[in-house]
Amino acid sequence: MAEVTEGGHHFDLKKLSFVGVIVSLGIVFGDIGTSPLYVMKAIVNARKDGAAMPFDEYIEGALSCIIWTLTLQTTLKYVIIALRADNKGEGGILALYSLVKKLKKKWLYVVAIIGASTLVADSVITPSLTVMSAIEGLKIYNPETPVVLITLIILFVIFVVQQFGTASIGKFFGPIMVTWFLVLGVSGSLHIFDHIEILRAFNPMYAYNLITHSSSAIVIMGAVFLCTTGAEALYSDLGHCGAKNIRISWIFVKIMLILNYLGQGSWLLDNYHQVHNGVNPFFGIMPEWAVLPSVILATAAAIIASQAVITGSFTMFSEAMSISFWPNQHIEYPSGIKGQMYIPRINWGLMAFCFVVVIFFQKSERMEAAYGLTITITMLMTTILLLFWLSRTRVNKIFILGFGLVYLFLESGFFYANVIKFVDGGWLTMVLGGFIAVCMYAWYNGRLIKANFIQYVKIDKYVSILKDMKLDESIPKYATNLAYLSRAKRNDEVESKIIYSIIKKQPKRADHYFILSIVNQEDPYTFKYTVDEILPGTVYKVNFLLGFKVDRRINDYFNMVLKDLMADGTIPSRSSHPSLRAHNIPPDLKYVIIDNTYINDILLTVKQKITLNIYNFVKYIGSDDFKAWGVSSHNVEVESAPITELTVYDNKIEQSGFFRHNS
Numbered sequence: 001m002a003e004v005t006e007g008g009h010h011f012d013l014k015k016l017s018f019v020g021v022i023v024s025l026g027i028v029f030g031d032i033g034t035s036p037l038y039v040m041k042a043i044v045n046a047r048k049d050g051a052a053m054p055f056d057e058y059i060e061g062a063l064s065c066i067i068w069t070l071t072l073q074t075t076l077k078y079v080i081i082a083l084r085a086d087n088k089g090e091g092g093i094l095a096l097y098s099l100v101k102k103l104k105k106k107w108l109y110v111v112a113i114i115g116a117s118t119l120v121a122d123s124v125i126t127p128s129l130t131v132m133s134a135i136e137g138l139k140i141y142n143p144e145t146p147v148v149l150i151t152l153i154i155l156f157v158i159f160v161v162q163q164f165g166t167a168s169i170g171k172f173f174g175p176i177m178v179t180w181f182l183v184l185g186v187s188g189s190l191h192i193f194d195h196i197e198i199l200r201a202f203n204p205m206y207a208y209n210l211i212t213h214s215s216s217a218i219v220i221m222g223a224v225f226l227c228t229t230g231a232e233a234l235y236s237d238l239g240h241c242g243a244k245n246i247r248i249s250w251i252f253v254k255i256m257l258i259l260n261y262l263g264q265g266s267w268l269l270d271n272y273h274q275v276h277n278g279v280n281p282f283f284g285i286m287p288e289w290a291v292l293p294s295v296i297l298a299t300a301a302a303i304i305a306s307q308a309v310i311t312g313s314f315t316m317f318s319e320a321m322s323i324s325f326w327p328n329q330h331i332e333y334p335s336g337i338k339g340q341m342y343i344p345r346i347n348w349g350l351m352a353f354c355f356v357v358v359i360f361f362q363k364s365e366r367m368e369a370a371y372g373l374t375i376t377i378t379m380l381m382t383t384i385l386l387l388f389w390l391s392r393t394r395v396n397k398i399f400i401l402g403f404g405l406v407y408l409f410l411e412s413g414f415f416y417a418n419v420i421k422f423v424d425g426g427w428l429t430m431v432l433g434g435f436i437a438v439c440m441y442a443w444y445n446g447r448l449i450k451a452n453f454i455q456y457v458k459i460d461k462y463v464s465i466l467k468d469m470k471l472d473e474s475i476p477k478y479a480t481n482l483a484y485l486s487r488a489k490r491n492d493e494v495e496s497k498i499i500y501s502i503i504k505k506q507p508k509r510a511d512h513y514f515i516l517s518i519v520n521q522e523d524p525y526t527f528k529y530t531v532d533e534i535l536p537g538t539v540y541k542v543n544f545l546l547g548f549k550v551d552r553r554i555n556d557y558f559n560m561v562l563k564d565l566m567a568d569g570t571i572p573s574r575s576s577h578p579s580l581r582a583h584n585i586p587p588d589l590k591y592v593i594i595d596n597t598y599i600n601d602i603l604l605t606v607k608q609k610i611t612l613n614i615y616n617f618v619k620y621i622g623s624d625d626f627k628a629w630g631v632s633s634h635n636v637e638v639e640s641a642p643i644t645e646l647t648v649y650d651n652k653i654e655q656s657g658f659f660r661h662n663s
Contacts, residue, residue, distance in 0.1 A: 020245035025181065026173030028237045028246055029253050030305030031126055032074070032230025033177060036184060036257065037133040037298060039066065040264040040281045042223035042368045044272070046216055053214050056197075056269055061210025063201035063265045065224040067258055073379075074231040077407060079250050082235045082382065083243040085389045088547075090524045091238025093119065093382055094319040100388040108388065113325060113440045115381030116316060118374035119232060121433035123313045124350060125371050126229075127155060127306035128357040133364045134298035137283045140291050151358050154299070158306050159351035162342050163332070173304050180301040183294065185256035188263025191285050195266040221417035225372045227261070230305075232378050236312055239524070313350060314341050322520060322552065324447055325440045327622025331551060341551075345621065353432060361425060370425035373418040374433045376411060383407045439618045446615025449608050455496040456488055459515075462499055463535045466513065469502075470538060475509040479590035480576050482510035483558065486517045491532050491541050497594050501639055508592070512571055515541045516554060523547045529561055533570075540565075555591075562589070591636045 043062045053061075087095040097112035131151050138145040192198060200206060211217045234246065264281040271284060286294045318341060320326035332342045361367040383404070390400045418426065469475060484498045494515055502508050515534075526547040531540055542561055544554065566573035574581045575588065604612070 016242070016244035016248065020241060021249045022174035022178065024174075024237075024241040024245040024249040025177045025253070026175075026304060027240050027308055028234050029177065029181075029230065029249065030173075030301065030308040031130075031233045032228065033181060033184075033253060033257070034130045034133075034298070034301050034305045035227050035229065036260045036264065037130060037280070037282050037302070038364055038368060039223065039226045040261065040268065041275060041365065042226055043220060044268065044275045044281070045365055046219040046223045053210070055272055056195075057206070058210065058214065059265045059268055060198065060201050061206045061214070062220060062224060063198065063261055064204060064207035065210060065221065066227045066261050067201055068204050068207055069224055069228050070254060070257065072406075072410065073228045074234070075250070075254065077383075077386075078231045078235050079247055081403070082386060083238055083246060085386060086238055086243065088523050088525065089239055089242070092236035092316065092319070093232070093378065093385065094316060094323065094325075095239075095524070096382065096385045096389060098323065100385055100392060103388055103392060105388065108385065109325075109444060110441070111381045111384050113437055113444070115378045115385070116320060116325065117437035117440055118377040118381075118429075118433040119236075119316065120313055120436050121374040121429040122229065122232075122371075122378065123309040124353045124432060125357060125367065125374075125429055126309045127158065127302075128354045128361075129364055129367045129371055130302035130305050131155060131158075131299070132358060132367065133280070133282075134295060134302040136364055137280060137291065137295035137298060139278060140283060143278070148358060148362055152355060154303065155306070155351065155354050155358070158303060158310070159347055159354075162310060162347050163344070173307075176297075176300050177304060180297055181253055181256040183297060184260040187285050187290075187294075188256075188260035191263040191266045192259070193266075195269050198262050198266045198269075201262065201265070218417045218420060221414060222372060222421055223368070225376065225414045225418060226368065227257075229372060229375050232375060232382065233309060233312055235382070236316070237308070239315075310347070310350060311341075313346060314343050317343060317346050318551070320440065322546070322550075324444055327443060327618055328552065329622050333551075357428065360428065366425060370421070370429045372414075373421060373426040374429045376415040376418050377433070380408070380411045380415065383411060438614060439621070442611050442614035443618050445611050446618075449604075449612060449615075451487075454487075456490070456493040457496050457499055458492055459494050459534050459539065459541075460492065462503070463539065465503060466535060466539060469507060469509050470511065472509065475507045477510070478508040479510045480587040481512045481514065481562070481571070481589045482508060483514040483516055483589065483591045485554070485591070485593060486515045488515075488517060489519075491543070492534075495594075501592055501594055505639065511538075511576055511587075513539045514558070515539070516558060517541065517543050518552065518554070519543050519545050521545050521547045525550060529557065531561065531565070589635060593636060593638050594640070 040062075043059075047055075047058055082096075083091065085091070085096055085099060087098050093112060093115040097108065100108060128151070131154050132147060135145070135147050135150050135154070138150075139147070210220065214220060234250075238246065260282075263285050267285045268275070268281055271279070271281075274284060275281060282298075283291055283294060314331075317326055317329070318331060321328050329343055329345055332344065357367065357370070361370070387400060387404050390403065391397075422430065482502075484494075484501070486494055486498060488494050498515070502513070524547040526545050527550050528545040530543045530545070532543075533540055542558065544557055546552065562571070565571045572587060575585045
């Protein structure tokens with residue numbers, strides 16, 4: 001589905017090609033590619049003064065940890081294994097959940113919710129940290145540089161331009177990131193030979209010695225983990241670029257990253273104290289004349305990384321809506337290209353949280369304390385889901401056991417290394433991730449609670465009534481074509497509240513009644529519909545079979561269905577009113593959406609009441625159904641109806657007397 005156009009030629013980005021590799025570098029690796037801006041600085045700051053381990057052994061051990069973390073965590077788990085777990089070419093934790101939810105492990109939805117919500121929290125800290133780290137390079141020229149103000153301005157511009165689309169500038173992302181990675185590799189290579197012994201870091205024993213002998217090993221591992229924080233985003237971008245392009249481009253990216261880390265490590269052996277004077281090792285390895293161009297290039301790379309995580313958040317929330325983890329929200333497509341979406345409320349919400357993070361932390365080193373904690377949780381949740389996916393694909397059980405033991409141990413260790421930073425700032429992203437997780441949990445379960453109380457009735461029972469209503473001219477004609485949105489899974493059933501709206505609340509006479517239903521599909525791009533004629537010439541059930549990557553723009557799709565029905569003569573193509581029919585005016589259409597349904601509290605447990613209260617709060621985050629589904633408000637009627645007519649009281653109230661007034 002992902003295509004780019006260049007010179008009149010179409011390139012399928014999911015097939016291995018030069019263009020696909022270049023675009024992958026621009027889309028996929030922005031997050032992990034900007035990690036050299038802050039990882040080595042965080043590692044130096046994690047070392048306690050007067051530590052027993054010599055500084056050269058400390059740096060070599062830290063570099064060894066970085067190399068093997070990139071190898072085990074990013075290369076093996078994500079690039080080699082996770083990219084195989086694609087749902088019709090789509091990746092990410094929610095796509096992975098869609099693959100395993102049929103295993104009848106009901107609790108797996110909680111794993112997916114936790115992983116998705118913490119990934120969103122990471123999407124807030126990534127733009128803030130990367131942009132601020134780049135701008136701090138200006139302090140080499142002017143220590144009084146207003147870093148916070150400049151960072152806020154850049155973030156504001158990044159979020160504002162989302163509404164206009166990024167198709168026109170997106171084609172430049174790949175070449176810029178190619179330049180960025182080449183600068184990383186070249187600048188690092190220039191310093192490796194200052195201390196050639198730095199290459200000993202490839203020996204994993206140096207990592208082992210650091211972890212087992214350093215008094216600050218836990219803090220160090222929390223800093224080391226920052227080198228792999230973009231791995232989850234790499235998996236999420238599978239649908240944009242394809243596994244082959246990502247794997248090939250990762251070879252180049254990994255080499256450049258390791259060269260840069262080795263160069264910074266070699267530079268630090270001679271310039272350790274400069275870090276405490278505010279010099280970032282990333283800019284320290286640059287020749288003096290190259291610092292300013294490097295700051296500009298780093299800022300561009302940070303903007304691209306921020307752009308990637310923001311658009312990734314839009315995609316994730318869109319998927320969450322389709323699997324009932326999040327309320328429907330209005331989605332725009334400013335670029336006119338499928339997959340390049342813009343969700344206004346999510347965009348401004350992310351910007352507000354980024355502003356809070358920047359203003360609260362003020363400095364990137366303080367922000368590092370908040371970074372990494374939430375993404376370790378996401379990675380743990382992905383590991384759990386991958387274990388179930390591996391078992392479903394009938395992989396050798398010994399391999400599954402080994403994979404589980406290695407990565408649950410490794411990521412639990414990283415989690416522990418990051419959780420100690422909770423008080424220093426990690427609490428902020430945990431609060432954000434926890435807030436989103438609670439909202440997702442309440443929305444998912446609130447819908448289930450309401451579904452338990454919804455009464456479904458057989459449409460056949462009301463066919464004769466609808467038939468008579470259509471001929472009863474004493475009832476004012478409500479619409480020619482009247483459409484309701486239904487979640488009934490059976491074609492012969494409908495919610496009782498729809499019958500209540502048509503017959504009881506206000507009799508609605510129409511020529512044709514349409515019951516519209518979305519049937520979610522496992523294939524991400526399924527885009528079909530079926531029509532069942534319940535009452536010939538009067539009542540129709542329309543099922544939209546949509547994959548989780550297909551937008552829920554029911555108004556547009558239903559208009560296509562109506563055109564098909566008119567074309568084959570199933571319904572008239574002209575108005576039923578003679579004066580309008582004479583001028584070939586098409587028939588009118590009206591939607592009725594039933595909202596604000598009521599459940600009596602007596603029917604609910606305490607847990608259900610709390611869940612529904614949060615559910616009702618989350619509804620305000622979402623858009624009205626008619627906006628989310630692309631229906632114009634001018635032809636929509638929003639009604640309320642009781643969700644159930646169950647008897648609440650066991651005892652019938654008794655009549656104690658009957659009074660007549662004397663005339």
